[in-house]
Amino acid sequence: MVGPFFSFEGPEGAGKTTIIAMLKDFLTERGWEVVATREPGGIEIAEEIRSIILNPAYIKMDGRTEALLYAAARRQHLVEKIIPAMTSGKIVLCDRFIDSSLAYQGFARGLGMDEILSINQFAIDGYFPSLTFYFDLEPEVGLERIRKSQQREINRLDMESLSFHHKVRQGYLQLAQRFPERIVQIDASKPVDEVLADTAHIILKKLGEQEKSFDHET
Ligand SMILES: Nc1ncnc2c1ncn2[C@@H]1O[C@H](COP(=O)(O)OP(=O)(O)OP(=O)(O)O)[C@@H](O)[C@H]1O
Numbered sequence: 001m002v003g004p005f006f007s008f009e010g011p012e013g014a015g016k017t018t019i020i021a022m023l024k025d026f027l028t029e030r031g032w033e034v035v036a037t038r039e040p041g042g043i044e045i046a047e048e049i050r051s052i053i054l055n056p057a058y059i060k061m062d063g064r065t066e067a068l069l070y071a072a073a074r075r076q077h078l079v080e081k082i083i084p085a086m087t088s089g090k091i092v093l094c095d096r097f098i099d100s101s102l103a104y105q106g107f108a109r110g111l112g113m114d115e116i117l118s119i120n121q122f123a124i125d126g127y128f129p130s131l132t133f134y135f136d137l138e139p140e141v142g143l144e145r146i147r148k149s150q151q152r153e154i155n156r157l158d159m160e161s162l163s164f165h166h167k168v169r170q171g172y173l174q175l176a177q178r179f180p181e182r183i184v185q186i187d188a189s190k191p192v193d194e195v196l197a198d199t200a201h202i203i204l205k206k207l208g209e210q211e212k213s214f215d216h217e218t
């Protein structure tokens, strides 16, 4: 069985990292093998690219360079970590994937969603997530959460204007409308335990569906 691939999307401080860690424990306790990972990063080459993209000193980075670096990090992470995990039947929980590029570079940077989709189609070669959770939150709330967080350094993208972060949200809302069969919107303003319950419920349903279709094949 090929393991399912779930991506988690949303603005800064939406709670993706928190919920992925909780879901990993929740699913592992139920006997699933789970790989939790993140973009940009997750493996050495992509973490190196991450440190370049997010370096607050690189304010002169061109938007297209930024988009290509995210796509390059994505490609390496996909072939080195995500595909092998899926092939060995593990559940993949990925903190950000292609929709981050569509919302941030495509929409908020103004490079065009379809242009960014096109370079990313080359990078992902058909490996779209089985399901994407979009954690919807007012950008002001998310930015305030990360400002208060001890564990989170402020990176180059965090430093963008509030209007950029509003555009990111608008971009995500458009994506949720464009891909309703893949993207599930979660209210990330709720308390952590409620966000976890909402997300886990959908994942268990999806796993049940996948187990059923697997039974039919055998
Ligand atoms: N539902 C929630 N309600 C209140 N605070 C939360 C909630 N979820 C997460 N937080 C807190 O908000 C901060 C950011 O959470 P987290 O790192 O999980 O977000 P994120 O979406 O991964 O952010 P980013 O993508 O910007 O790194 C943390 O301090 C976390 O404890």
Ligand SMILES: Cc1cn([C@H]2C[C@H](O)[C@@H](COP(=O)(O)O)O2)c(=O)[nH]c1=O
Pocket (backbone or CB within 6 Å): 012, 038, 039, 040, 070, 096, 097, 098, 100, 101, 102, 104, 105, 155, 157, 158
């Ligand atoms: C994958 C991806 C990410 N981004 C942005 C989104 C965030 O501002 C940073 C990553 O930081 P995080 O703390 O790990 O969330 O990068 C982007 O603009 N485009 C992308 O494709």
